[in-house]
Amino acid sequence: MKFHKSGTCSLLLACLVAWTGMTGADALADERLNGFLKRAVDRAQPRTVKIFGASVGRVEGYGTGIMVSDDGMILTGNGVFLNGFNTRVTLHNGRTYPARVVRRDTSLQLALLKIEAATPDYFELKKEPLAQKGDWVIAISNAFKVAERAEPLSVTLGVLSLETRLTSRRREREVIYDGELYLIDCITSNPGAAGGAVVTADGQLVGMIGKLIESRETNTRINYAVPARLLAAFVAGKTSPSTGEPSTQPKKGKPADLGIVLFSLGGRKSPAFVDRVKRGSAAQKAGIRSDDLVVTLSGRTISHAADYQAALAALSAGEKTVIVVKRRTQLKRFEIIADEK
Amino acid sequence: MFHPDPLPASFFTRILLLCCLAVSPCLNRESRAQKSGDQDGGTSVPETGEADLATGILLAPRAFRAAAKRVLKSLVTIDSFGGVGSVQGRIGGIRRQGEGSTTGIIVSPDGYVITSSFNFIQKPPIITLTTSDGKKHVAKPVATDWTRRLTLLKIENAGGLPIAEFLSPDSVEVGQWAISVGIGFGDSNPAISAGIVSAKNRAFGRAIQTDANISPANYGGPLVDIRGRVIGVCVPLNPKSGSLASGVEWYDSGIGFAIPLHDSSIIEKLKTGTDIRPGAMGITTVPAKLDGSGVKISKVLPKTAAEKAGLEKEDLITRLGDYVVQDPTQFRMLVGRFDGGSTTKVTFVRGGKEQTTEITFSVKTAAPAGPSPGSNGLPKGSSPKGKQAPSPGKK
Numbered sequence: 001m002k003f004h005k006s007g008t009c010s011l012l013l014a015c016l017v018a019w020t021g022m023t024g025a026d027a028l029a030d031e032r033l034n035g036f037l038k039r040a041v042d043r044a045q046p047r048t049v050k051i052f053g054a055s056v057g058r059v060e061g062y063g064t065g066i067m068v069s070d071d072g073m074i075l076t077g078n079g080v081f082l083n084g085f086n087t088r089v090t091l092h093n094g095r096t097y098p099a100r101v102v103r104r105d106t107s108l109q110l111a112l113l114k115i116e117a118a119t120p121d122y123f124e125l126k127k128e129p130l131a132q133k134g135d136w137v138i139a140i141s142n143a144f145k146v147a148e149r150a151e152p153l154s155v156t157l158g159v160l161s162l163e164t165r166l167t168s169r170r171r172e173r174e175v176i177y178d179g180e181l182y183l184i185d186c187i188t189s190n191p192g193a194a195g196g197a198v199v200t201a202d203g204q205l206v207g208m209i210g211k212l213i214e215s216r217e218t219n220t221r222i223n224y225a226v227p228a229r230l231l232a233a234f235v236a237g238k239t240s241p242s243t244g245e246p247s248t249q250p251k252k253g254k255p256a257d258l259g260i261v262l263f264s265l266g267g268r269k270s271p272a273f274v275d276r277v278k279r280g281s282a283a284q285k286a287g288i289r290s291d292d293l294v295v296t297l298s299g300r301t302i303s304h305a306a307d308y309q310a311a312l313a314a315l316s317a318g319e320k321t322v323i324v325v326k327r328r329t330q331l332k333r334f335e336i337i338a339d340e341k
Numbered sequence: 342m343f344h345p346d347p348l349p350a351s352f353f354t355r356i357l358l359l360c361c362l363a364v365s366p367c368l369n370r371e372s373r374a375q376k377s378g379d380q381d382g383g384t385s386v387p388e389t390g391e392a393d394l395a396t397g398i399l400l401a402p403r404a405f406r407a408a409a410k411r412v413l414k415s416l417v418t419i420d421s422f423g424g425v426g427s428v429q430g431r432i433g434g435i436r437r438q439g440e441g442s443t444t445g446i447i448v449s450p451d452g453y454v455i456t457s458s459f460n461f462i463q464k465p466p467i468i469t470l471t472t473s474d475g476k477k478h479v480a481k482p483v484a485t486d487w488t489r490r491l492t493l494l495k496i497e498n499a500g501g502l503p504i505a506e507f508l509s510p511d512s513v514e515v516g517q518w519a520i521s522v523g524i525g526f527g528d529s530n531p532a533i534s535a536g537i538v539s540a541k542n543r544a545f546g547r548a549i550q551t552d553a554n555i556s557p558a559n560y561g562g563p564l565v566d567i568r569g570r571v572i573g574v575c576v577p578l579n580p581k582s583g584s585l586a587s588g589v590e591w592y593d594s595g596i597g598f599a600i601p602l603h604d605s606s607i608i609e610k611l612k613t614g615t616d617i618r619p620g621a622m623g624i625t626t627v628p629a630k631l632d633g634s635g636v637k638i639s640k641v642l643p644k645t646a647a648e649k650a651g652l653e654k655e656d657l658i659t660r661l662g663d664y665v666v667q668d669p670t671q672f673r674m675l676v677g678r679f680d681g682g683s684t685t686k687v688t689f690v691r692g693g694k695e696q697t698t699e700i701t702f703s704v705k706t707a708a709p710a711g712p713s714p715g716s717n718g719l720p721k722g723s724s725p726k727g728k729q730a731p732s733p734g735k736k
Contacts, residue, residue: 132406134405134406135402136401158534159405159535161534162528164526164528164530164532185533185535185553189593215439215441215526215558216439216440217525217558218439218525218557219438220557295422295477296477301420302422303421303422324477326422326467329497331477
């Protein structure tokens with residue numbers, strides 16, 4: 001397991017403790033100083049639960065969840081640990097209830113659970129964003145199953161790094177998380193953290209810690225929250241709250257061709273060099289030549305031949321678009337009208 | 342998506358003051374009072390300091406955003422095309438380099454860009470840069486600094502590019518805010534991570550350490566201070582390995598490194614197309630006595646810096662540059678501070694007489710064997726052979 005930071009949180013707390021500690025018994029000041037995060041934590045702890053389920057192979061049989069209604073509805077990350085017959089939810093007071101899975105979403109990797117208990121403390125799923133880039137966020141989870149029964153969950157402090165959408169994969173398999181997400185800089189990419197709460201400095205729910213995924217862009221595990229807006233849509237019963245990235249959706253029109261034949265170098269990741277341009281084709285009319293390297297098509301970066309094919313598939317016949325190629329040391333931009341395939 | 346805050350200057354100053362309050366609590370109250378009296382010229386810390394501390398921390402996010410925004414125009418998005426599909430085996434904790442764009446920083450108006458060498462371990466034959474105005478350029482690698490894990494790129498026909506302001510490491514304090522900025526998550530809007538400066542003078546004096554998240558998402562991007570000035574360039578760096586990819590295994594661990602570039606001589610040297618590599622003296626040493634009073638040369642290797650400088654077996658080295666030599670381990674660390682080709686003074690005792698001579702460090706050609714396969718990870722155009730700084734013949 002990697003080392004993960006507890007960094008900023010402990011720093012701030014240590015600082016606050018160090019400074020206030022010197023002043024002696026100024027209790028009021030202490031409360032005001034330490035209180036700026038305490039309020040958020042006090043609000044979030046009773047609304048966050050521990051979940052225990054089946055452990056399958058190397059997959060951990062535990063997770064975290066957030067309460068989203070007063071009648072026992074709990075959101076968590078989808079996973080095989082919910083597949084067993086004995087899924088249990090432990091509330092902040094240590095009481096444990098059996099839980100059943102109400103619904104799952106495989107595109108956002110969410111699961112909705114239900115326990116038969118009144119849960120007066122729950123998170124409101126606000127549709128409008130409550131935090132923006134750089135804002136403090138507090139992540140609360142039972143990563144590594146550190147807390148048992150009534151023990152409070154682990155709290156870490158970080159900032160919201162970016163709201164974005166990325167193509168990702170979970171572990172070895174190509175499972176796409178299809179939706180927007182909040183990247184955060186608290187380390188939440190650890191076993192059992194998924195389903196935890198990410199809240200603002202005043203304890204409002206920003207989102208839910210997502211399943212362990214790796215970013216294809218960086219090949220690293222990412223730390224992120226599923227935005228409350230998407231959680232709300234899922235809880236409301238909309239099957240797939242995400243709309244999908246428009247540019248990756250195949251168009252309704254007839255399939256397109258530009259008349260470009262790429263070099264095939266044998267590798268899966270060959271750069272998109274133009275081998276030849278078909279006579280009379282869209283590419284020839286536009287001015288593309290052999291040995292040009294396709295750099296972007298329709299605004300998408302073409303790192304290798306597969307990217308080109310994907311960008312081409314998104315075009316329809318008759319559509320006008322822009323292609324940028326590298327010719328010797330220059331980048332050249334051409335407008336091109338796609339042929340019918 | 343996010344919209345940057347319009348920040349009035351007075352408000353910005355106020356935030357800075359508050360944030361300064363927020364980061365200085367390591368000092369005890371007495372020294373705080375003194376310091377504020379000394380440096381602020383009358384702007385004393387208000388009596389209600391506690392309230393301001395809490396407010397400062399809560400306002401810090403606005404300063405983080407403003408800092409990231411300030412450096413944004415000097416950042417470029419780097420795209421690579423082709424290269425080895427995947428480096429064999431694993432690089433640190435990750436299987437291979439990601440497919441996404443990476444970050445670079447403009448260091449001269451005419452188109453020089455500095456970035457992390459990690460971004461080219463797959464040796465891409467084609468590199469493009471997109472400047473903050475949206476223009477795409479073809480870039481060529483100029484040279485690589487193997488000791489700082491940096492690669493200098495150049496774009497042609499560029500002018501008037503906005504350069505980043507680099508801070509001197511002397512003005513950086515351990516404990517101050519540090520914000521890492523990078524475009525690696527596939528969005529032209531950079532991701533940020535906030536932390537503090539954890540240590541200075543890491544990796545033989547070449548790096549600043551931070552607990553802000555440093556990862557392939559921001560290698561090549563800046564670590565900035567609360568005013569958006571560049572503390573250093575984020576790189577993967579394991580000081581115990583010479584491989585360009587070493588240190589990736591520590592991504593997002595709270596142990597991250599950034600290379601200060603206030604000293605323009607590094608960029609100037611790279612501009613000449615000369616790679617920078619660790620320096621070597623070419624001697625083996627034994628402790629002089631047990632009192633840490635220097636090291637004794639047990640062997641001088643032929644045709645090395647030491648031989649050219651006139652050092653001989655049995656010489657007792659007492660000083661290297663400005664540093665007092667104590668024992669062989671400490672001496673090795675001192676030598677590590679010097680780049681190949683750099684010159685310094687060496688003081689030694691021979692036959693009871695102290696002498697001082699100049700030594701020009703030779704270049705360690707082979708990268709130290711590391712566990713990582715990325716040790717040969719050079720971009721095209723900065724071959725390890727043929728472009729070394731020639732060791733000057735004199736001395």
